Amino acid sequence: MLLSILTGKIFVYLHPTLEAFFHKNCILCDATCTQDFCDACLQHLPGIPAHHCPICLSAFAFHPAQPHRSQVCGSCLATPPAYDATVAALTYTFPVDALIHALKYRAQLTIAPVLARLLIDKLRYLESVHKPDLIIPMPLHSRRLQERGFNQAVEIARCVARAMNIKMDLDSCKRVRNTPPQTELAWKLRQKNVRNAFNCTLDLSGRHVAIVDDVMTTGATLHALAQQLRIKGAAKISNWVIARVQFDSIQAIPDVNF
Ligand SMILES: [Zn+2]
């Protein structure tokens, strides 16, 4: 931050006309700043709970007898998902939900790189993250793609792939079933809803694949795609998402995962 402040001062002094180029407006509060968010808004973005499952990112309460910050949750132990790990930049709550909603439903595509930068920062910060061989954005069914005009997961994945110099595959994985919205479906019903929804034609033998998506709700859709990638030989599958829903009641979760 000091560097950017100093840099700003240097440019204000030497090149007043460039000041406007380096100054932005905070995407949330419109305050003048040099990055996507002003310091105050950045500090108040909802992060991931400190104690969480490294596979599915479910939060759990801290217990003194179990001081480790990351331990596999009971659900992932009992029924391991087809993916190995999940990284999310943020928790899906205000104002992150509003930003993602604006991206998806009001086609504000300039929000995609802003959200992607938060994910990239998180991926670079975490020592546990290993660079995958390939990024696959969560596919949209062709009919939904036609309605929306873009796939928000592709918009985000494009930024991540470019910044981290990772190959991205856009053509080999398709969503072959146009699944109905998952509103108010419990985990088992969500799983059934997306079963056989994907088809992948790429040989992924021994490869580490990162699936990029905007939101992870229960993980049922990511699980369904990961199952398909496993069939094609993927050795390791990581989910890289902008935001993870944390919920008390599965019945109360919003329909965000399509
Ligand atoms: Zn702000």
Ligand SMILES: [Zn+2]
């Ligand atoms: Zn878990």
